Amino acid sequence: MTDESTAPATLRWETPQQAIAALGVGGVVLAVAGLAIPTEPTGRLLVMLAALGLFVIAGLAVRQRPRLAVLDGAAGIESQRLSGRRVFRRDQIERIRVVKYPRLGRRVPMLEIDVRDDGDVERLLIFGRWDLGTSPLTVFDALSVHGLVPPDPHADSA
Numbered sequence: 001m002t003d004e005s006t007a008p009a010t011l012r013w014e015t016p017q018q019a020i021a022a023l024g025v026g027g028v029v030l031a032v033a034g035l036a037i038p039t040e041p042t043g044r045l046l047v048m049l050a051a052l053g054l055f056v057i058a059g060l061a062v063r064q065r066p067r068l069a070v071l072d073g074a075a076g077i078e079s080q081r082l083s084g085r086r087v088f089r090r091d092q093i094e095r096i097r098v099v100k101y102p103r104l105g106r107r108v109p110m111l112e113i114d115v116r117d118d119g120d121v122e123r124l125l126i127f128g129r130w131d132l133g134t135s136p137l138t139v140f141d142a143l144s145v146h147g148l149v150p151p152d153p154h155a156d157s158a
Contacts, residue, residue, distance in 0.1 A: 011142055013133055014067050014068075014132070015061045015133055024058045026054045064080045064131075067127060067131045074090070077113070079113075094150065095113070098111055112125070113125040
């Protein structure tokens with residue numbers, strides 16, 4: 001379902017406001033440093049590009065809030081993306097699982113949600129700690145408690 005939800009969300013997960021504020025403050029500090037500190041033009045350009053990058057990341061994080069939410073009555077989930085809000089009914093959810101990916105020498109959990117969109121188009125939604133503001137395992141447990149995690153037919157039965 002592609003239209004915006006009118007039902008309020010009971011549970012929602014998003015990038016913490018403090019993290020977004022820290023990105024904004026970091027962007028301001030870099031911009032001031034790039035303008036105020038006399039340096040070579042190449043160094044100034046790189047510092048200003050870093051400031052711009054922080055502002056862009058902060059803006060994208062603000063645009064995608066809340067990142068994931070459970071609809072009222074656990075009727076489904078909604079996901080906010082750059083292209084807009086997407087609502088998926090309970091029957092459109094194919095699989096929800098936590099997968100650990102290797103990152104910087106350790107395995108980091110990510111929440112994967114397989115959904116069927118309109119016209120049976122399959123989509124994969126992936127959320128990490130940055131997106132959710134908490135551990136993906138905590139979100140998985142909350143989704144499971146609300147009955148949104150369908151049984152996984154591909155799970156190892158061993």
